[in-house]
Amino acid sequence: GESVGLHLPTLSVQEGDNSIINCAYSNSASDYFIWYKQESGKGPQFIIDIRSNMDKRQGQRVTVLLNKTVKHLSLQIAATQPGDSAVYFCAENSPFSGGYNKLIFGAGTRLAVHP
C-alpha cells in the first residue's frame, strides 16, 4: 500500500497527543459509516462503525463523531501511539435505487506519529 498514500493529506502528531481525522461524506441518505485503518503493505482493517441514528460512538482509544447536518464524520484517537501511524479512511453505506446499498470509500488521510 505504499504508493496509495502518495497523494493523500497528512496529519502529523506527537506521540501521546490526541488525533482527529476528518471525513466529508456525499449522500445525506447514507445510514451507516465505517472507519478503516490501513498500515503500509497491509489490507484495510475495520476500526469502528456508527449508524446514522447516533452521533457518537466510542471504542478502545477511538471515538467516531457523526454530524449529519454538515455530512461530516470524524475519528478521534486518544493518546496516539507510533503503532497508529497508517492511512485512515472512512466509508459510507449509501442507499441507491433498486433497493441495494453501495459502500463508498474516501481516499484517506495519512497519520504520521512522531516520537
Add this chain to the structure above:
Amino acid sequence: EAQVTQNPRYLITVTGKKLTVTCSQNMNHEYMSWYRQDPGLGLRQIYYSMNVEVTDKGDVPEGYKVSRKEKRNFPLILESPSPNQTSLYFCASSSSGTGSVPGFFGQGTRLTVV
C-alpha cells in the same frame, strides 16, 4: 486465525496474458468482494458475491471476471490484462449479518501490467 488470503502478493505480467488472483477465507463468510485501490482514489469495488454461484458487478467490472464455485474461494480473473489494470487489489469478506460492508481484507496483490 480468521483471515483472508490472497495470492500472489506481487505480480508483474505482460499485456494480454491471462492471469488469476486467488482469494480464500476461512470464516465461512457468505459475502466476498474484490476491490482495486489506486493512488488518490478510494477503494473501488470490482465484483462481489453474496453466496456460492451468486456474483454481480461492482463499480469497475470491465476487464475482470470472477467465479464463486465454493464458499471459501473467490478468484479474480483478468482474461487479457492491460496497463490500466495496474493497481493494488484487495479481496474482502463479511458475514451475512454485515452484508456488503467488508469486515476482513486480504493483504493485497500488487499487479503491474507492462
